[in-house]
Amino acid sequence: MVMTGLSMAQTAPDVQRGRVLADTYCSMCHSIDKVGPSPLSIAPPFRELHESYPVEALEEALVEGIVTGHPSMPQFSFDPDQASNLIAYLKTLE
Template identity: 60%
Template sequence: MRGLARALVAGAVVILWAAPAPAQEARVRRGETIALTTCARCHAVGRVGVSPLAEAPTFRTLHRRYPVEDLGEALAEGIASGHPAMPEFRFDADEADALIAYLKSLER
């Protein structure tokens, strides 16, 4: 019986540790909203799908090109790319943090 109790407690700890905190979940949802409203006209911003603009990388693969956690400064100062069709976007620190949290959630 004691072994079963230990296993149940250990399982609960793993579940609680693996589950994102409510604040992080809210940040990810906000980042998803920002991606949908700001970026989705060119980029595939979800876990599936193709980008409406063929040259625009899918958000689910950005982490393969860039360490997305390092994009905060670029997002806040005005992200620009070498592609002339991409407009320059500027996000406040909270928006940049939320967008990065969403991008990181796509890595899983």
């Protein structure tokens, strides 16, 4: 899902930044929207993450560096502000 200018303008800045991060780093494998399958079938859609655990619990792992969430997931880490923004975006998908 691509956000239109109007819907982006109506979204909180931290959520907007989180959406950009998700699109940039995660959307190649994960569905980052409220509908649709993940491009990589073993990568869970972001909208389902909260069903397994509180998404806030991911913040520390995002900063320290997620080594692997699924077998083909690359290692990456975010700075604290980026992690907070990504969590804010994930919460909009609950």
